[in-house]
Amino acid sequence: MKLYLTPNACSLADHIALHEAGFDFDRIRVDIPTRRTESGDDFTQINPKGYVPALVLDDGAVLTENVAILSWIADRAPQLAPGGELGRIRLVETLAFIGSELHKLLIRSIFPTSDAEKAAVDEVIALRLGVIAGQMQGDYLFGDQAGVADAYLYVMLRWAGALGLPVPEPLPAFVERMAARPAVQQALRHEGLA
Ligand SMILES: N[C@@H](CCC(=O)N[C@@H](CS)C(=O)NCC(=O)O)C(=O)O
Numbered sequence: 647m648k649l650y651l652t653p654n655a656c657s658l659a660d661h662i663a664l665h666e667a668g669f670d671f672d673r674i675r676v677d678i679p680t681r682r683t684e685s686g687d688d689f690t691q692i693n694p695k696g697y698v699p700a701l702v703l704d705d706g707a708v709l710t711e712n713v714a715i716l717s718w719i720a721d722r723a724p725q726l727a728p729g730g731e732l733g734r735i736r737l738v739e740t741l742a743f744i745g746s747e748l749h750k751l752l753i754r755s756i757f758p759t760s761d762a763e764k765a766a767v768d769e770v771i772a773l774r775l776g777v778i779a780g781q782m783q784g785d786y787l788f789g790d791q792a793g794v795a796d797a798y799l800y801v802m803l804r805w806a807g808a809l810g811l812p813v814p815e816p817l818p819a820f821v822e823r824m825a826a827r828p829a830v831q832q833a834l835r836h837e838g839l840a
Contacts, residue, residue, distance in 0.1 A: 647671040650692060650700040652678050653837035654804075656749060657699035660715045661837065662797040665829035667723035671701075673836060712749070713741045716794040728788035740787060740795045747774050748802045755809055771811060775803075779814045785823055792827060800824040 649664060649671050651657035655678070664671050675684040681696050683689050693700040693710050701709040701718070709715050720727035720737060727737050751771050758764035778799060784790045787799060803821050806813055813821070824830050834840035 647704055648674055648702040650674050650676050650683070650689065650698055650702070651837070652676050652698045654839055655698050656712055656798075656801055658804075658833060658837060658839075659712055659794075659798040659801045660699045660701065660719070661833040662800070662830050663716055663719045663726065663794040665832050666726055666792065666794070666797065666827075667719050669719075669723075711745075712798060713738070713745050716741055716798060720794045725791065726793040728793065733788075736788070737793075737795060740781070741798060743774075743778070744795065744798045744802060748778070749798075752802055752805050752809070755811070756805065768809075768811060771806065772814075775806065775811075775817065776814055779817050782816055782820065786820070792824065796820075796824060797830075800830065 647664075647669065649657065649660060651661055651673055652675065661673070676682070676689045676698050677684075678698070681689045683692075689700075690696050692702065692708060695710055697710075699710070699712060699715055701715045703709065709718055717738065727733055730736075748771065751767050751774065754767045755764055755771060758767065778787075781787060786792045786796045788795070800821060803813055803817055807821065825834075831840060
């Protein structure tokens with residue numbers, strides 16, 4: 647299995663989740679501006695969308711989109727997903743919220759086209775961080791066990807922190823807790839971030 651990633655990009659979530667799952671995988675870095683892999687290959691031949699993450703399975707199937715890749719990991723490592731009758735759908739609900747309502751807005755805050763856009767986007771991000779803060783069911787999103795959604799949220803909160811955006815309680819302690827996890831440390835080291 648091969649994970650195509652860019653250091654500190656959203657692909658860090660998938661990188662962390664693969665370590666949490668204990669899977670063996672290769673990492674291939676992608677330079678986003680040139681869309682070339684570290685060995686100079688054209689990344690769009692792997693993922694025509696041109697963005698990370700992409701996960702190439704051992705049979706050659708290519709998975710793209712954080713929601714899909716994180717769901718695939720959770721399906722194979724059920725300890726990384728919430729249990730119960732609605733567990734699977736709660737996971738999709740949370741991944742969709744993080745992907746559509748946080749990730750996309752944070753990208754706009756990192757690369758705003760105007761000061762007015764940044765101010766407007768940051769206001770909505772603050773509301774959405776408040777929503778996810780209110781959903782924490784324990785030390786992690788779904789209780790006392792970290793899972794794939796926590797990996798995605800952690801990466802978004804790293805970005806929010808780097809942007810200087812306010813991160814509401816209890817999320818600062820969650821970030822610290824995640825940062826201390828061996829799987830997170832391992833992924834950060836591989837990406838040159840720790
Ligand atoms: N919808 C995609 C978005 C992925 C995404 O935004 N990737 C960024 C890095 S965080 C990227 O590679 N951007 C380059 C580009 O869009 O050209 C997903 O959730 O996987």
